[in-house]
Structures are given as structure tokens and as C-alpha cells.
Amino acid sequence: MSFIGKSIQRIDAVSKVNGSAKFIDDYYFDSMLYARIFRAPVPRGRIKNLDLSAAEKLAGIKGIFTAKDIPGANIVPVVEKDQPLLADEVFNFAGEAIAIVVADDPDIAEEGVSLIKLDYEELPSILTIEDSINKTVPDICSKPDNIFSHYKIRKGDFEKGFKSSDISFEEEYKTGYQEHAYLETQGMIAVPNPEKTITVYGSMQCPFYVQEGVSEITGYPLSDVRIIHTTTGGAFGGKEDVPSIIAGFASVPAVILNKPVKMVFDRAEDIMTTSKRHPAWIKFKTGFSKAGKLLAIKVEFYFNAGAYSTLTPIVLWRGLVHAMGPYACDNIHIDAYAVATNTVPCGAFRGFGTPQVIFACETQMDIAAEKLNLSPIDLRQINILKVGDSTGTSHDLDESVGLEKSLHLAADGIDWKNKFIPPSEKTGRKRRGVGISTLFYGVGLGAKGGMLRRAGAFIQVYRDGSVNVAVGTTEMGQGSNTVFAQLTAEALGCSPDNVTILPIDTSRVPDSGPTVASRSTVMTGNAIRNAADQIKHYLLLGASELSGKPEEAIELIDGRVLTAGNELKISFIDVVEHCFNQRYHLTSQGWFKAPSTSWDDDTGLGNAYFIYSFVTNTAEVEVDIETGEVEVLNLVSAEDFGQPINPKMAEGQIEGGVIQGMGYGIMENLYSEKGIFINPGFSTYLIPTTMDVPLVKPIIVNEGYSKGPYKAKGLGECPLMGVAPAITNAIYNATGIRVREIPALPELIIKQKKE
């Protein structure tokens, strides 16, 4: 293998250091107009009258559009179709869009927004999970009892399991919102074309979702809606479903006014009105034998979904599948609920419903270790999944389980043996401690992914040996285009320098599902291999004809042609030239369908995902017990995501994810008052800066997956998910203060200390 496991340079690096990379706000079209949004002022209300007259009179306003103006259906299609693009009659969260104001420039549009007068009757609302469960206001959403979704796992006999346990205990946990804080805010430009077709450019993860959304809103068939992906300035899940909404805001005026319309959010608007990580309330009970064997798990957890269901059902399902952690246990009883509130709809965020449950599960493990008088490492060693074990949903694992290795590497990486000293032996104002967490993560969409579990790729080799590749999953900073160039080069035998990954265009590749769930490498990677293999067939034939050597004896590597390790005098380019002369077909469509999965909704058992990645995180902290301030000193993350394609970029993913996880655990807090976020800016919603960053040690544990492209699995989300509990367990080890709520802000730690 020549390009697998090799840290080649990012293929988009130069354009990103010289300022030429074009993000959505960097595009300008002739006679382009600008849209801004008029929004609901309170969490729930009935629209009595919307007075647009003053705004319409403002010079430069080109149009104001409400629900009744939408040419197609007033729907944002995600899992359910319960969310309108523009609120009609009633609105269900503060900040919900009511009207689109379009003008010659964004400032005029903004002024137009301020001149709209809304007369409304405020309706009773629900702002918290507790009130939603208690139905303080009934029927605030499209489903009965304010519950959007409920999933369960029923495995073995949990009551018996607890009876036979030597120790068992139950705890409650809470986790807060997390804002994606991608540096580039959301944005789209809709450009109407002659013959009633539309092209939409923008910052997004899922062009095919946007295509469906724009088709619904405009009433145009999918074939007449073309989506083109622009350089995307970070996403982390936040640009999964929301871009369909932004595209709708741009497309409605674009098709009505027949002009290009740009809709780019400002930062406060982005934080206040777009999806977040779901806050959660979790009740977790575990039972163990004296020897530390996990005998029973009972979990009941609630996600605050917000006002509409959007991606919540599948976020919740992923939370369910991972709630018991990466441990073998025969008796499991889990109920997962997503409840409605009159707050911003929550959606996807790196980890997709699992960081919440991992925090609870891994704190339970820490508490259990102490009760059982075992080290947290030993307790995990006894229970973690190994090849031959069965997951919580009864998926028998027959390969690629690197958890045990990662456990020991992460422990050694933080010098656990010397640093793990009980809190009772620590004194002084500033105290240090170490903590650990382990996790598993299903790669791809899993059994609930339905028809989305496929991906396409299109490869064209040109006469000069250069190669174009069109794919259907997006580059948003994670480096997937570079990985795809490496995979293409490896599969075809050319150099990655000759490979161009085209911007995603829905007219060029078949619907490849969303760019989420750490699925790009496996799904698109396998589609690329499938396409490349068809071309490779002709290349080998051509090389054989040119050299007179049998096809089986020929290898194409990095643009060179070899037999038995010896380089021939012909090159890749000669072979391509010959194939062209022979009229061999050097263009191909690749396709990949995810390996099979299974699921039973009644029992919550099945092969939920086709493969899993595994991570162990360790952390070392220093806590000031007077102020509750936590300084994270060291973070180690040992991750098994199969064969790394580009180790340097993988390390970058790990470092970035780990720091986001640290932010989630101890820093990032959205405050809301009466259902409105009151800190929608980077001076008040604090994300990690260089001053917060500890030493980060990424460790790659390579347990190959036979069905992955060159044995790769998925990586993107793994680094973030288990960092919070590793840190909060370290806080306990330092101070004896048990954190059951994140973010673990200093005031919370002081409060816990007093209890």
C-alpha cells in the first residue's frame, strides 16, 4: 500500500492559506438580493395580525414573504414533516421564522425586519424537560403526551439481574445544550435559472437533504433542483438539517422575484435559532457482582427535543443503542424519550445523542469502581467488549474490536499507575487527579438509516492521466476530500496529485445519503473503490498489452507500472494513453450499500450498526477547591477507527474533537431566560481558546475492519464523546467531588462540594 496510512498534505490546503478558498459568503451574483428573517418574539403564540406596511414602504425592500407566499409546501422535510419553513397562525419557539424580508442590501433588509409589527396572543408554553413530562401544558407538539419518540431495549431480566447483584445503585444526571460554534455561520445562495429550475449554493453537510427541502418548498421536481456545495467552514452536525431551512429562506424569494438571493446568518441569529445538542436528563441504575461483573443496567432518559422533531428520532435512537456503554451485560432495560418543549429544535451534533448517555454511563462506572474497591481500569477490563462478546443490543462482534488495547494505551498515556491516588490522600487548595472513560460508537447510519445507507462515486480518467472524482459526501474541514484522493490514487495506481475531488453537485452523483455518523470514509470510500476497480480492470489490460506481461503480474503504484517489484519503462500515463487509443472505458460509476444490520423495535435488540469504533479517554486535571476552577492538564485519547488513511489528519481530528469535548464538559453553557438564549456570542458562550488547551495526546489503535476501504472504519465523532466524563471523573479523583451535571462550571463544583 502506498497511500494508505500516509500523511499526505491536505489537497485544499493552499487555497485555505492564501485566502482564495471560497466560502458561501464569498460568492456574489449579478443583481443578487439579500434576505433577513423576522422571528417570533416569545416561545409560543398565535399570530393575530402581521403588519408589513411600514417595512414594505422602505426604499430598497424588494419583497416580504410569509407562509402563504410559499410556492410549494410549507415544510422542512427531515425525519417527520412536522416543521414549517415559516410559522403560520401559531409559532412554537422564540426565534421561529415568520417572514422573509428581501432587499438590495442586508442592512436595508434588517431595517425592514425591524419595521414589521406582529400582533399576537401569547400561548402557554413549556420550557423544560420536567414540565414536558408533567404536561404542564398538554399537546404542544404533533405527537401525543408531548413525546416525539420513545425507544426501548428489553434484554434478559433486569429485575433478576439486580437481585443477584452484590451492589447496585441509581444516580441522576443532567447535561446541557452545546452550540456547534462552527466559525463560518450558516449560509446559502439560491439562483433561479431559466426554464424554472434552481441552483442553490451553500455551506452544508447534506446536499441531498437540501435538494429535497428546496424541492418541497418550491414545488419543483428533484431533477430541477441542483445543489452545489461550497467550501464549508466547519459543521459538526450543525449543518445537517438546518441548511435545508436556510436554503428555503433563499429559494422562496429567489423563485418569486426571479433573482439570486443570499441568506447568510449573523452569529447571534445562528446561535439563537439553529439546532443544538439535546439537553438530557438521565436516570441510571447499575448492578455488579462483588468481582465487578456488570449484571444489570436500567436507564431511563429524556432528551429535550425542542419544538419540532427534526432529527430527534434518530439522535434518540443512537443514544439508546449506546446508553449501556461498551460493556457486555445480559440484563438491560432502557427507555429513551424525546420530549417536546417550546424551545429551539435540537438536532445533530458530533456524537449524535451519545455524549449525554456516555457521561452518565461512565460516571456510573467510576462510582462502581470505588464501591467495589477496584481500579476504574480493572473494572473496565472485566466488562469491556472484546471479539466474541455481544453488545448491549445483542450484536455478536466477530472482528475489529480495539477497546482493550485502547484502554491500556490511554492508561499508560496518562501514567495512570503513578497518578491514580484516592482523593482522600490529597490535600491543599489545588489538587490533581486523573479520570477515564471508555466508549463504543456505531459507524454509519445503522439499522434505522433505511434507504439512506448507500453512497455513490463517479470517476473519470482523462487522456493525460489526470483524474476527476465526484462524490456525494462533503468536505467540511474534516479532510474527507484528501482521504478520497488517497483512496482513489491507491485503487487506480496513480498519484494523489493527479486526483481532483470535485465540489459536490447533486446533478453529478446519485443521492449518497447525508455526511454524518462518521460514515464518509467507509461509505464513499467503498463507492470510490467500486468505481476505481472497474477502471483498474482496463488499466491492467492496457498495461499488459503494452508490456507483454500477464495482467496478474502487473501492479500499478503511484503512477508507476511494476512486475515482481521491478519498474517497467512504461508509466501510468502511457497506459492511460493506450487505453484511450483502444477506446477502453475509463469512466465509471461506483456504488456501495452498507453491510446489513438488523433491529427489533419491541426488544431493542439487533445488529444495530455494521461496525463500531472504540475509544478510551483519560484526563488529568487540577482543581482549585476554593473556587471550583478546573484546569485540564492532559488529555489522552486512544482510538480504534480501523486503518487510518491519513494519520496526521486523523490526529488533527482527534485533537479538535477532544477539545470540543472538553468545552462540552466544563465550559460551554447556553443560558436561557423565558425560552430565549441570552448569551449568543463568543464573549459570553465560551468555547475553548488556546489558553484553555492542555497537552493532548492522540493515540491511534488500528484494528482493521474487513469490509472497510483498506480496513478503515469511521472516526469523525469519536474524539469528542467521552472526554467530559474522563474530566469529571478526574475531578472526583482530585477532590472527592462527584459531578453529575455538565458543563461542570466552577459554581456547580462548589455547590456539589457543599452537599
Next chain:
Amino acid sequence: MEHTIKLKVNGISYDVRVQSKRSLLSVLRDDLGYIGVKEGCGAGECGACTIIMDGKAINSCMVLAVEADGSEILTIEGLSDGDNLHPIQKQFIEKGAIQCGFCTPGMILTTYEFLKRNPDPTEDEIKVAISGNLCRCTGYVQIIEAITAAAKEMKSNKEQ
């Protein structure tokens, strides 16, 4: 109120008519086409819009265009010498300090001014220098490595 201001950007002189309320960021991007200047927050909180104005790294979203009248500006577009990248740019690539790239122009220009002031910085000094530039992707680790390496390279270039 409209004013005519004079700006010299990456060595090119401009006379621009601007409204008094316009930010320098918006004039550089929308009127003059320097799209490498990024807007991440518009409120002086992220550093994505960093430019060098009269030798100082500033957040261009926090400066009115009229205040910049007569000044000399360097944006990311002016840092490299044609295809020849500046050592900071090269090291950002080399060390993997780029993911989505949205923070990158601001990060590089902050570094550029900082290394002028402090050609031989410690890691802590680097951290302080770029603490006003947010990056959500990288966790800063490879950025700090890149800056350390760039400082070394620039120093040894000078010594040669």
C-alpha cells in the same frame, strides 16, 4: 453620510466612497473583493477578520472604514509572493494546522504580526498571542506547532 477614503491594500491604492457606518471588514470584502478577510462574528470576538493595518493586527469588523482612511493594509491575499508561500503559510500546511480553513487567514495574520514583534517565542507566548483567534476545528495543537516551526524557519532564513 458618504465619504471618500484612501486605502492602500496589499500595495494597491484605492479611493472608495463609503457610508460612515460601514465597517472596514465589509468594505474590504464587498467593495474591494478581499474575500480572504472572513467574518466569523462581526463583534470583535473571534479574530477571523484579522488584517494588518499600519503594521498592527486588528479585527477589521471593529473598525469603521472611515477610521482607516489613509492607512496601509495587508490582507491574507497579500502575504505570499505570488505562488511562493510565506513560511507561516507553509508551516500551517506542513503541520496540519488547517481543517475547515475559516479561521486560517486571521490566524496567520495574527501570527505574522506577532512573530515580527517576537521572533523567538515560547509556547506560552504563542498561546497568548493567538488567544483572540478562535478555531473550532483543530483544538489549536497543530496551529501552535506550525507557529513554532514558522518562527524557527523565519529565524534561520534571516541568519542565512
